[in-house]
Amino acid sequence: MNPVTVSRLLDNTLASLAVAEEALSLEPSQRSALLTRLAGIPSARRTVLDSFRVESGAKELEPFQWCAENVARSLSHDLLVRESRPRFLGSALDSLISDLVSSAESGLVHSRSAATWLAQLGPGGRAMVHARILTRARHTLEVFDRFGVAVTPSASDTYLSVARSRWVLRGRRDGVLGEPHRRILVQVRTGSPSRSAARGLRVDALAATLAHPRGQAPARIVGVWPESGLVIAVDSSLDDLRGGARDVLRAAQRLSEMTRNQAA
Amino acid sequence: MPLVDELLRPSDVTLDSLVDHVRQYLVPVTSASDPARVITARPRIPEGVSELAQARRARLRGRLTDLWLVLWAVRRPVDDSLGELLDAASSSRAYQDLLDDVAQYDADSRARLFADVRAHIQTLSEVLGTRPARVEVQLGVRRRLALGISGTELRVRFDLVVTLPERRGLVDVTTSPLDPDDAPLALLALADLLAGYHPRRVAQISSATGEVRMREVDGALVDLALSTLHERTRAA
Incomplete structure (x- = not known):
């Protein structure tokens, strides 16, 4: 495995991570071998497997609400795709929220979508959401600026539905930079990195690789924790992707057993 | 001059050499680990107000004032009943404890709490004025920094960070009277410097009295922060 780079977020830390070697591509056989093993683990319901599951260990997660x-995380992506000039974020967010509320009111969106939830909030609740999204978007832009090169905000995380199973792999990403064959994924995180943060980053790199049409891995994945002033970077070698795959399979196995025990 | 403009006034202090100076206190990072001791910047409670500040109602007052800042930041007025504050709290996981606590209050206690909060909000509103549209505001920004003093971590939270291009001001809001000590302000500035930012000024506002203490971030303030760190590390 490539060594994990853990560094302080100083003036030039992110700029020094903005150039990477050409990334490897997984062979179709390697890709299908992993997905077949994952599909072989039973899951009673549609379940998302991601770095959060790996980092949180055996802890049972509360149902999503x-x-x-x-x-804020989800809509700050949409906001930054629409507008990346800090001065105009506020007005762009007003129009984004208004679009979402209109779509919810027209009944065209899913009843469990963010738009439906937003539409039923009062003015205070919407103000809170507004503040959280803006803070998150500004935080993200601040980090992007420190790379010294253009970082493209990601419209969403990477999702891959695993065929013949109910597993969905999710790779977190907030931005992408560099040429397509040496792309670098950026995550802006809150709080402090956990002890297994690097393992989580490998899982995100794996999900991005498996979801890529030619199985191309990101050359590097950079997690930035501005609150702690820390940066963790992982260059994705084949061993790193295998490490990520082991963690995903272990997490899937654990979840499968947990569901089975609950049913028994 | 309104407080936010004052915070973001240009400054003659060059921070580059200060930044290099303070960074020697950071440990080289090799992995995430649990700190042996944590130092926070929150002001010590002045003598005579400890009972008040530790009371449950004081904590709720602080949390509700914090919520008001959210509405201030997005330039939304709050109605008299403070219903919007609780409405705002209900949409956030971070304020679930506040809703639970308020729900346990009877009508009289709730009315007293809200009257108290309204007074704090009024004071804060007069100090902060309307948020200037050109200024960017971040709320509840936290820093957790491992220092080069045997397993010590510095943890701070800025209630408000106001920025303009190349200018940055930090604000701590307290519902207690201000402590005459500058050390908490110094630690806030140090934490931001260590995290790689260049704050120009740091201020503390008391929503109880309307007092404001503001300091320019300069060599003297950084020296004060470093000596406070050493003192607190020895005392811990």
């Missing part, structure tokens, strides 16, 4: 914090 929208709140200002998770809406």
